[in-house]
Amino acid sequence: MNIALIAHDEKKEELLKFVNEYKGEFAKHQLFATGTTGLRVTELTGLSIHRFKSGPLGGDQEIGARIANQELDAVFFFRDPLTAQPHEPDVSALVRLGDVYNIPMATNIGSANILIKGIIRGDMQNA
Numbered sequence: 001m002n003i004a005l006i007a008h009d010e011k012k013e014e015l016l017k018f019v020n021e022y023k024g025e026f027a028k029h030q031l032f033a034t035g036t037t038g039l040r041v042t043e044l045t046g047l048s049i050h051r052f053k054s055g056p057l058g059g060d061q062e063i064g065a066r067i068a069n070q071e072l073d074a075v076f077f078f079r080d081p082l083t084a085q086p087h088e089p090d091v092s093a094l095v096r097l098g099d100v101y102n103i104p105m106a107t108n109i110g111s112a113n114i115l116i117k118g119i120i121r122g123d124m125q126n127a
């Protein structure tokens, strides 16, 4: 599967911990990420990740384009709902495209835990 990883700054530690916890599973997939998130995840876990630009510099739009081309199967996007983002229109566009194409997208740790368990169990193959 092609999986995207994205986290706003205040949520990066949470995403790093999450990906590290499920590193064995994430290693079985093709991983994509916005710039800083991808760098941090690779530094911590050693996972190989295709990195796009940083989110505020167009990375969210690059991931949105991958969704529109139906090249992504799942997205883990740990959003920070309490901090204004300079690129909020890009954030909204990414999430919107996920809904347009019915991409499983976890936007917080609660839904991420369920989504990764579904992926491990093979639910995506039967969807």
Ligand SMILES: O=C(CO)COP(=O)(O)O
Residues within 6 Å of the ligand: 006, 007, 008, 009, 033, 034, 035, 036, 037, 038, 053, 054, 055, 056, 059, 060, 091
């Ligand atoms: O801003 C982001 C998502 O909207 C994430 O970008 P970075 O991974 O480059 O910090």
